[in-house]
Amino acid sequence: xxxxxxxxxIAPLYAFTLVFVLGPVLYMVTVSFAQNEAGTGFRWAFSLDxxxxxxxxVYIRCFRESLRLALATTALNALIGYPFGYFMGRLSxxxxxxxxxxxxxxxxxxxxxxxxxWIILLQAKGTLNTLLLRLGFIDEPLKILYxxxxxxxxxxxxxxxxxxxxxxxxxxxMDWTLVEAARDLGASPARAFLTITLRMTLxxxxxxxxxxxxxSMGLFxxxxxLGGNKIVLVGSLIQDQMTRGGxxxxxxxxxxxxxxxTTLLLWLYRRLTGTSELEGMF
Amino acid sequence: xxxxxxxxxxxxRNITKEYDGVPVLRGIDLGxxxxxxxxxxxxxxxxxxxxxxxxxxxxxxDGGEILLQGRSVVDDPPEKRDVNTVFQSYALFPHxxxxxxxxxxxxxxxxxxxxxxxxxxDALDMVQMTGSEKKTPAQLSGGQRQRVAIARSLxxxxxxxxxxxxxxxxxxxxxxxxQYELKKLQQQLGTTFIYVxxxxxxxINMSDRIVVLRGGRIEQQGAPNDIYDRPLTSYVAxxxxxxxxxxxxxxxxxxxxxxxxxPYGTMHAAGNGRPVAPGEALTLAVRGENVGISQEPLxxxxxxxxxxxxxxxxxxRIPVRLPDGNEVIITRQGIHxxxxxxxxxxxxxxxxxxxxxxxxxAL
Numbered sequence: 001x002x003x004x005x006x007x008x009x010i011a012p013l014y015a016f017t018l019v020f021v022l023g024p025v026l027y028m029v030t031v032s033f034a035q036n037e038a039g040t041g042f043r044w045a046f047s048l049d050x051x052x053x054x055x056x057x058v059y060i061r062c063f064r065e066s067l068r069l070a071l072a073t074t075a076l077n078a079l080i081g082y083p084f085g086y087f088m089g090r091l092s093x094x095x096x097x098x099x100x101x102x103x104x105x106x107x108x109x110x111x112x113x114x115x116x117x118w119i120i121l122l123q124a125k126g127t128l129n130t131l132l133l134r135l136g137f138i139d140e141p142l143k144i145l146y147x148x149x150x151x152x153x154x155x156x157x158x159x160x161x162x163x164x165x166x167x168x169x170x171x172x173x174m175d176w177t178l179v180e181a182a183r184d185l186g187a188s189p190a191r192a193f194l195t196i197t198l199r200m201t202l203x204x205x206x207x208x209x210x211x212x213x214x215x216s217m218g219l220f221x222x223x224x225x226l227g228g229n230k231i232v233l234v235g236s237l238i239q240d241q242m243t244r245g246g247x248x249x250x251x252x253x254x255x256x257x258x259x260x261x262t263t264l265l266l267w268l269y270r271r272l273t274g275t276s277e278l279e280g281m282f
Numbered sequence: 283x284x285x286x287x288x289x290x291x292x293x294x295r296n297i298t299k300e301y302d303g304v305p306v307l308r309g310i311d312l313g314x315x316x317x318x319x320x321x322x323x324x325x326x327x328x329x330x331x332x333x334x335x336x337x338x339x340x341x342x343x344d345g346g347e348i349l350l351q352g353r354s355v356v357d358d359p360p361e362k363r364d365v366n367t368v369f370q371s372y373a374l375f376p377h378x379x380x381x382x383x384x385x386x387x388x389x390x391x392x393x394x395x396x397x398x399x400x401x402x403x404d405a406l407d408m409v410q411m412t413g414s415e416k417k418t419p420a421q422l423s424g425g426q427r428q429r430v431a432i433a434r435s436l437x438x439x440x441x442x443x444x445x446x447x448x449x450x451x452x453x454x455x456x457x458x459x460x461q462y463e464l465k466k467l468q469q470q471l472g473t474t475f476i477y478v479x480x481x482x483x484x485x486i487n488m489s490d491r492i493v494v495l496r497g498g499r500i501e502q503q504g505a506p507n508d509i510y511d512r513p514l515t516s517y518v519a520x521x522x523x524x525x526x527x528x529x530x531x532x533x534x535x536x537x538x539x540x541x542x543x544x545p546y547g548t549m550h551a552a553g554n555g556r557p558v559a560p561g562e563a564l565t566l567a568v569r570g571e572n573v574g575i576s577q578e579p580l581x582x583x584x585x586x587x588x589x590x591x592x593x594x595x596x597x598x599r600i601p602v603r604l605p606d607g608n609e610v611i612i613t614r615q616g617i618h619x620x621x622x623x624x625x626x627x628x629x630x631x632x633x634x635x636x637x638x639x640x641x642x643x644a645l
Contacts, residue, residue, distance in 0.1 A: 180340050181373035183360040185387040186438065195386075199377050 032252035050253035066233040070216040073155040077163040077212045085167025146228035154222040163208035170204025291316040297346035308498040321477045321485040324495035330478045365442040366435040374419040381415035405433040442474045519567035532562040539633040547584035551636035565640045570613035572635035583628040
C-alpha cells in the first residue's frame with residue numbers, strides 16, 4: 001500500500017487547481033444565469049436573458065469578427081511559423097541557440113510597449129510608409145493603422161513565437177534517417193517531405209495551432225490599440241461589460257459562450273485531423 | 283570494356299571523403315560481382331558506413347566514380363539509384379503499419395493496387411512476417427522490425443542491397459539465426475549484398491568476400507578462409523580471428539620455413555615465397571588454437587608464464603605472459619586445461635600454422 005502514497009505529493013496541486021481554477025469557472029457559470037441590476041451589480045435569480053441578449057446582430061457580428069480574426073491569425077501563423085520552425089530545427093546547435101535567443105528577446109519588454117512600437121511603424125507618417133514612399137512603391141501613405149490588417153499583423157506578431165517553438169520542438173525530435181529511408185525507397189525530396197517529415201512534425205504544428213488559436217479568440221487589447229474602435233472583439237466586449245458597462249452577468253455569459261465555442265472548434269479540429277497525440281490537452 | 287562485361291555490377295573508383303578536413307575515405311577501389319555477398323569489415327571509424335552511404339547516394343563523395351552496371355551514378359540522387367538500404371536503426375516509418383512500410387516504395391512509384399497487394403504479401407512471406415500487416419513498428423520486437431526492414435528494402439528488387447550492421451541491435455542467439463536466414467535469402471534471390479559489420483564472425487559466416495577496412499583504406503580483401511589463414515598484416519591477423527602477433531629476427535630460411543629469434547626463444551613460420559635475409563626484422567601471426575603448450579622446452583619454442591584463465595563462448599582463453607610483458611592468448615575448446623596459473627610453460631606451433639605479416643612487398 002505504501003507504493004500508492006505518491007499521490008499525496010501531488011494532492012496539493014490538485015487542491016490548488018480545484019479551488020483557483022474550477023472555483024472561478026463555476027462562479028462565472030453561475031453568474032451568467034443571474035440577473036443584472038443597474039447600480040448594485042446583480043441579483044441571484046435564474047434567468048436566460050443574458051444569453052437571449054446575444055442574439056442581437058451587433059453581438060453576433062462581434063463573435064463572427066472574433067472568429068474570423070482568430071482563424072486568419074492561426075492560418076498565417078502556421079504558414080509563417082512552420083517553415084521558420086522547420087529551418088530552425090535544421091540549424092547547427094549554435095544556430096539554434098542564437099535563434100531561440102532572438103525569439104525570446106522581445107518578451108523582455110511589455111507586450112503593450114511593443115504594440116505601441118507597431119503604431120510608430122504603421123501610422124500614416126510612420127516608418128513603413130516613409131520607407132515605401134521614399135522607395136517609390138506608393139504615392140500616398142497606406143492607411144494600415146486602425147484597420148483590420150493592422151490588427152492581424154499585431155496578432156500574428158504576438159503569437160508567432162508560440163507556433164515557431166511548437167514546430168521547432170517537433171522538428172528537433174525528428175529522426176532524419178526516416179527521410180533518408182524514404183529517399184532510398186524512391187521518394188523525391190518533396191514526396192519525402194510530404195509523406196514523412198510533415199506527418200512526423202504534425203503534432204508540433206497541431207499544438208502550435210492550438211497555442212495560437214485559443215489565445216487569439218480572447219486577445220482584445222491588440223484590436224483595441226491597433227484597430228482603433230473599428231474592430232470590436234468578444235474579448236473587448238467582455239472587458240467593457242465587466243468594467244464600464246457594469247453588466248457582470250452579461251459579461252459572464254459572453255465569456256461562457258466564447259469558451260464553449262473555442263472548445264467546440266478544438267474538438268472539431270481534432271476530429272478532422274484525426275490525431276490522438278494531443279489527447280491529454282483538453 | 284571492364285564494366286558490366288566483366289561481371290561487375292558495382293564499381294567504386296578512387297572514392298575519397300573528408301569530414302571537416304579529416305579524411306574518412308582515402309581512395310577506395312572496389313568491384314562487386316553480380317550476386318556476390320561482400321562484407322565491409324572494420325572497426326568503428328574505418329569508413330565502412332560512409333562507403334555504404336556513398337553507394338546509396340545519401341552522402342556525396344569528395345572525389346571518385348561510382349558505376350552501377352557500368353553506368354556512372356555519382357551525380358544521381360538516392361531515389362534514382364537502383365540500390366536499397368537496410369538501415370542500422372531499421373528506420374521503419376513509425377506512423378505507418380507494417381503493410382504500409384513495405385508498400386511505401388511501390389506507392390511512390392504508382393504501382394497499382396492489385397500488384398502492390400501481391401508483392402507486399404510475397405515480401406512479407408519471404409521474411410516470415412505475414413499476419414503482422416496491421417501492426418505498427420512500435421508493436422514489433424527487434425527481430426521482427428529487422429525482418430520488416432529487409433522486406434521493405436527488397437520490394438523493389440534492387441540491383442544491390444546495402445546492409446548497415448543490420449544485426450547489431452539483436453541478441454547473440456537471434457543474430458546467429460538471422461545470419462543464417464539472411465545468407466539463405468541472398469542465395470535464393472541472387473541479389474548482390476554489400477554488408478557492413480565490425481563482427482568478424484558475422485563476416486566469416488556470411489560472406490563470399492571480405493573487405494577489411496582500416497583508416498579509410500582497404501587493408502586486405504579476399505575469401506573468408508583466405509583472410510583468416512593468410513592475413514597480410516598484423517592488423518588483419520588481430521582483427522579477424524584475433525591472432526597473436528610476435529616479433530623476431532630472421533635466422534635462416536630452409537625448405538620454405540623461416541626460423542626467427544626473439545627475446546623469449548626461437549619461433550618459426552611458413553615463408554610466403556619471398557626471400558628472407560638473415561637479421562631481417564619480421565612479424566609473425568599465429569592463432570591461439572594452433573599454439574601448443576608443453577612443460578618441457580623443445581627445439582623451437584618460446585617461454586612464458588601462465589596467467590589467469592577465462593572462459594567465454596565455449597572456449598577457454600589462457601593468457602601466457604612472455605618475459606617482456608607481452609601476452610600470447612591460447613584458446614582451447616572446453617573448459618579443461620592442465621597448466622595452472624603461475625606455471626612456466628613452453629609454447630610451440632607447426633611452422634605452417636604461423637604466417638609472416640606486415641611485409642611491405644606483400645601489400
